[in-house]
Amino acid sequence: xxxxxxxxxxxxxxxxxxxxxxxxxxxxxxxxxxxxxxxxxxxxxxxxxxxxxxxxxxxxxxxxxxxxxxxxxxxxxxxxxxxxxxxxxxxxxxxx
Amino acid sequence: xxxxxxxxxxxxxxxxxxxxxxxxxxxxxxxxxxxxxxxxxxxxxxxxxxxxxxxxxxxxxxxxxxxxxxxxxxxxxxxxxxxxxxxxxxxxxxxx
Amino acid sequence: xxxxxxxxxxxxxxxxxxxxxxxxxxxxxxxxxxxxxxxxxxxxxxxxxxxxxxxxxxxxxxxxxxxxxxxxxxxxxxxxxxxxxxxxxxxxxxxx
Amino acid sequence: xxxxxxxxxxxxxxxxxxxxxxxxxxxxxxxxxxxxxxxxxxxxxxxxxxxxxxxxxxxxxxxxxxxxxxxxxxxxxxxxxxxxxxxxxxxxxxxx
Amino acid sequence: xxxxxxxxxxxxxxxxxxxxxxxxxxxxxxxxxxxxxxxxxxxxxxxxxxxxxxxxxxxxxxxxxxxxxxxxxxxxxxxxxxxxxxxxxxxxxxxx
Amino acid sequence: xxxxxxxxxxxxxxxxxxxxxxxxxxxxxxxxxxxxxxxxxxxxxxxxxxxxxxxxxxxxxxxxxxxxxxxxxxxxxxxxxxxxxxxxxxxxxxxx
Amino acid sequence: xxxxxxxxxxxxxxxxxxxxxxxxxxxxxxxxxxxxxxxxxxxxxxxxxxxxxxxxxxxxxxxxxxxxxxxxxxxxxxxxxxxxxxxxxxxxxxxx
Amino acid sequence: xxxxxxxxxxxxxxxxxxxxxxxxxxxxxxxxxxxxxxxxxxxxxxxxxxxxxxxxxxxxxxxxxxxxxxxxxxxxxxxxxxxxxxxxxxxxxxxx
Amino acid sequence: xxxxxxxxxxxxxxxxxxxxxxxxxxxxxxxxxxxxxxxxxxxxxxxxxxxxxxxxxxxxxxxxxxxxxxxxxxxxxxxxxxxxxxxxxxxxxxxx
Amino acid sequence: xxxxxxxxxxxxxxxxxxxxxxxxxxxxxxxxxxxxxxxxxxxxxxxxxxxxxxxxxxxxxxxxxxxxxxxxxxxxxxxxxxxxxxxxxxxxxxxx
Numbered sequence: 001x002x003x004x005x006x007x008x009x010x011x012x013x014x015x016x017x018x019x020x021x022x023x024x025x026x027x028x029x030x031x032x033x034x035x036x037x038x039x040x041x042x043x044x045x046x047x048x049x050x051x052x053x054x055x056x057x058x059x060x061x062x063x064x065x066x067x068x069x070x071x072x073x074x075x076x077x078x079x080x081x082x083x084x085x086x087x088x089x090x091x092x093x094x095x096x
Numbered sequence: 097x098x099x100x101x102x103x104x105x106x107x108x109x110x111x112x113x114x115x116x117x118x119x120x121x122x123x124x125x126x127x128x129x130x131x132x133x134x135x136x137x138x139x140x141x142x143x144x145x146x147x148x149x150x151x152x153x154x155x156x157x158x159x160x161x162x163x164x165x166x167x168x169x170x171x172x173x174x175x176x177x178x179x180x181x182x183x184x185x186x187x188x189x190x191x192x
Numbered sequence: 193x194x195x196x197x198x199x200x201x202x203x204x205x206x207x208x209x210x211x212x213x214x215x216x217x218x219x220x221x222x223x224x225x226x227x228x229x230x231x232x233x234x235x236x237x238x239x240x241x242x243x244x245x246x247x248x249x250x251x252x253x254x255x256x257x258x259x260x261x262x263x264x265x266x267x268x269x270x271x272x273x274x275x276x277x278x279x280x281x282x283x284x285x286x287x288x
Numbered sequence: 289x290x291x292x293x294x295x296x297x298x299x300x301x302x303x304x305x306x307x308x309x310x311x312x313x314x315x316x317x318x319x320x321x322x323x324x325x326x327x328x329x330x331x332x333x334x335x336x337x338x339x340x341x342x343x344x345x346x347x348x349x350x351x352x353x354x355x356x357x358x359x360x361x362x363x364x365x366x367x368x369x370x371x372x373x374x375x376x377x378x379x380x381x382x383x384x
Numbered sequence: 385x386x387x388x389x390x391x392x393x394x395x396x397x398x399x400x401x402x403x404x405x406x407x408x409x410x411x412x413x414x415x416x417x418x419x420x421x422x423x424x425x426x427x428x429x430x431x432x433x434x435x436x437x438x439x440x441x442x443x444x445x446x447x448x449x450x451x452x453x454x455x456x457x458x459x460x461x462x463x464x465x466x467x468x469x470x471x472x473x474x475x476x477x478x479x480x
Numbered sequence: 481x482x483x484x485x486x487x488x489x490x491x492x493x494x495x496x497x498x499x500x501x502x503x504x505x506x507x508x509x510x511x512x513x514x515x516x517x518x519x520x521x522x523x524x525x526x527x528x529x530x531x532x533x534x535x536x537x538x539x540x541x542x543x544x545x546x547x548x549x550x551x552x553x554x555x556x557x558x559x560x561x562x563x564x565x566x567x568x569x570x571x572x573x574x575x576x
Numbered sequence: 577x578x579x580x581x582x583x584x585x586x587x588x589x590x591x592x593x594x595x596x597x598x599x600x601x602x603x604x605x606x607x608x609x610x611x612x613x614x615x616x617x618x619x620x621x622x623x624x625x626x627x628x629x630x631x632x633x634x635x636x637x638x639x640x641x642x643x644x645x646x647x648x649x650x651x652x653x654x655x656x657x658x659x660x661x662x663x664x665x666x667x668x669x670x671x672x
Numbered sequence: 673x674x675x676x677x678x679x680x681x682x683x684x685x686x687x688x689x690x691x692x693x694x695x696x697x698x699x700x701x702x703x704x705x706x707x708x709x710x711x712x713x714x715x716x717x718x719x720x721x722x723x724x725x726x727x728x729x730x731x732x733x734x735x736x737x738x739x740x741x742x743x744x745x746x747x748x749x750x751x752x753x754x755x756x757x758x759x760x761x762x763x764x765x766x767x768x
Numbered sequence: 769x770x771x772x773x774x775x776x777x778x779x780x781x782x783x784x785x786x787x788x789x790x791x792x793x794x795x796x797x798x799x800x801x802x803x804x805x806x807x808x809x810x811x812x813x814x815x816x817x818x819x820x821x822x823x824x825x826x827x828x829x830x831x832x833x834x835x836x837x838x839x840x841x842x843x844x845x846x847x848x849x850x851x852x853x854x855x856x857x858x859x860x861x862x863x864x
Numbered sequence: 865x866x867x868x869x870x871x872x873x874x875x876x877x878x879x880x881x882x883x884x885x886x887x888x889x890x891x892x893x894x895x896x897x898x899x900x901x902x903x904x905x906x907x908x909x910x911x912x913x914x915x916x917x918x919x920x921x922x923x924x925x926x927x928x929x930x931x932x933x934x935x936x937x938x939x940x941x942x943x944x945x946x947x948x949x950x951x952x953x954x955x956x957x958x959x960x
Contacts, residue, residue: 235378
């Protein structure tokens with residue numbers, strides 16, 4: 001099942017720069033793993049914000065939560081996840 | 097450039113059923129054409145609503161408007177389009 | 193997977209009374225079927241409104257949409273579905 | 289009487305880790321007690337957030353407040369409680 | 385248990401005047417009955433609106449819903465009910 | 481003239497506990513005085529929140545402001561005051 | 577006591593033109609009377625809208641409601657009235 | 673003085689097509705006149721909506737209102753005008 | 769041109785008391801100057817809040833910004849300014 | 865492609881004054897560069913706020929993000945970017 005996930009990072013403007021860079025590098029690694037596992041399908045930046053929109057795949061909301069809370073930046077994230085149903089006109093719709 | 101487009105259909109509950117079916121069939125045909133042209137990339141239903149979330153590709157907002165306003169149901173649509181920027185951790189990111 | 197579904201009925205105050213009663217009876221029958229199928233788990237009224245809050249069970253958002261759109265009053269419903277993840281302190285949590 | 293209670297935890301991302309773990313353990317114990325007393329009926333996680341949705345049972349709003357304010361994390365909680373009325377189509381509705 | 389109930393009347397400006405007057409008279413009669421039964425405790429007008437704020441007393445949300453839905457104008461009402469808990473500094477608080 | 485006043489206390493979760501207890505005791509004393517003066521008529525807790533809803537009586541908004549800003553917790557309060565007009569169906573309405 | 581009153585006129589775009597003109601003329605007459613009575617102190621247009629912001633003077637919210645509901649366009653008005661308290665730096669503040 | 677004006681057209685989807693085309697043609701003519709008079713400086717479409725964002729120039733809000741209310745579609749417009757102040761980093765800023 | 773300006777002061781509850789008193793005195797002095805210059809016409813308190821509503825007069829938004837940003841408390845102010853157009857029924861309307 | 869970008873600066877009122885002045889000077893320099901590159905077309909102040917509205921030109925949302933995130937104040941900015949489509953009545957519309 002797919003989810004549309006909007007994430008905003010609540011990092012303080014004057015936060016510790018070294019901690020930020022370590023977390024960013026870890027975040028990118030974890031994102032690659034989640035992509036490799038087929039959990040993170042697409043990811044876009046919201047222009048002008050430290051925020052993203054993502055397309056996620058998970059068996060259910062519990063598995064989605066596990067994936068999201070595995071992100072190193074998780075304590076700073078404001079996350080909003082919406083469930084997506086299949087649409088008969090979806091170009092990439094797999095045959096049922 | 098990709099856009100995230102959320103569409104809600106404002107069709108009156110007691111609207112004309114024959115008109116509705118004609119429009120729905122035309123809408124599905126137009127969606128297939130837009131998918132074939134590489135404009136409509138993905139489409140999902142919002143569960144429980146006559147509404148969808150879509151991933152659209154267009155050179156700019158003017159071309160996106162032309163695509164959206166070509167939908168037969170356009171006069172009944174409440175559309176909200178957001179611009180998407182590329183994210184370095186996007187799994188499907190094309191090489192730059 | 194469980195969903196929290198909030199439904200508001202948009203029936204016009206001066207709407208046809210006979211149509212309303214037929215739809216209400218059909219709605220109650222369909223709700224019983226969905227309960228029998230294990231899809232509708234709980235249902236509450238929002239006091240003072242023609243609205244309800246429900247706990248629904250479905251394999252994914254697509255199956256949830258099919259259940260919700262099978263309600264006879266569906267064209268008049270304003271539906272908002274939220275995905276629910278399991279909580280370790282849920283009293284009714286099944287063993288994993 | 290049942291209440292739908294939505295709780296968001298406002299814990300600072302860089303908060304004291306030891307205090308957080310003590311509070312979390314105490315919170316889980318108190319939740320078990322409230323479940324054992326028949327006050328906390330169901331609890332779900334909001335995917336991607338440190339937040340939950342719960343179904344609570346209390347004689348009235350005063351008793352509900354006493355239960356909620358007995359939670360060890362209470363000073364950090366943003367709580368929204370809504371009253372629930374019985375619905376004739378509730379599958380688990382007790383005979384009146 | 386007390387509830388704070390805010391009610392907005394959604395009557396069309398060009399609605400039938402005779403129907404409106406009949407409903408208003410019936411509404412006032414029903415309000416007096418609910419006051420006599422100790423269900424409607426206080427009622428105020430929101431200045432400049434066809435709207436009111438009321439203090440209602442009911443054993444639970446189900447009884448409150450029964451009282452509210454017994455109002456003749458009920459199909460035109462937009463109702464929002466909030467539960468009230470006892471406050472130790474309430475001047476009219478009965479001894480416990 | 482009566483006012484409906486909603487108050488939310490913005491006290492930091494890790495605030496000074498001794499200061500908090502002193503302020504709470506002073507707040508309760510001031511509330512009793514305002515009740516004795518006929519300014520604070522009713523007070524309820526919002527279940528699950530450090531917040532209250534109150535019914536206040538004051539000659540005008542200036543006098544109401546003086547009463548509210550005399551509360552010891554005033555610097556921490558988020559206050560929203562709404563004017564209330566008399567309703568002909570108010571059970572406690574004094575004869576005009 | 578002064579009130580800040582924001583009024584939006586909900587007149588249908590295709591409404592009856594003759595009725596509209598009669599109401600507008602009556603509205604202007606009633607506004608002049610209320611100004612002459614010292615109830616309507618100032619009135620501004622919200623640019624681009626059929627809406628206004630006004631400064632009203634009334635002994636209390638009940639008298640304000642009587643004034644507002646005496647407007648011929650009242651059934652079409654969406655009104656929001658806020659109470660104003662005196663400010664020590666108000667240039668036009670009368671000596672107390 | 674410049675204003676940022678956002679306009680949404682509230683035309684009913686099943687509205688009269690001939691009236692719509694006449695109004696659209698008149699609207700375009702009036703827009704050209706306002707552009708020629710230096711009142712309408714820029715105009716953009718909101719992609720996917722019958723809505724626009726515009727940059728308008730007028731001596732004050734009264735003159736802006738006169739310009740906006742001279743639009744043939746005015747009764748169907750939902751307009752929101754915001755005042756703009758000069759910014760020292762504005763590339764097109766005239767010398768003061 | 770007149771503007772309706774709503775100002776909320778974001779001063780921390782535990783902020784420095786001496787700094788606060790100095791700023792308040794300076795703010796009152798500056799308000800008197802702006803009143804003397806015919807820029808600040810009226811000022812009201814929002815009851816229960818450290819907030820005010822004001823009627824300001826300035827040639828345009830740039831001059832209004834200069835006046836507002838000259839307030840000593842400016843860095844702590846949350847300001848919302850709305851343009852006001854003349855209304856034909858304004859009691860204090862100067863002849864045009 | 866043009867974008868309408870609204871920016872609010874979240875600088876703490878008691879923030880470091882020297883850091884603020886350095887950042888402001890750097891911000892103005894960067895704005896001039898972006899104007900020289902044809903990326904920043906227009907910039908206005910929101911009266912009474914440390915906020916601006918700007919008209920930006922960029923090939924797509926990715927390039928817009930690069931420009932916005934190159935601003936020295938970027939970590940303190942709350943940015944909202946909206947895509948703009950061409951309007952046939954835009955006075956400055958280039959021939960297509």
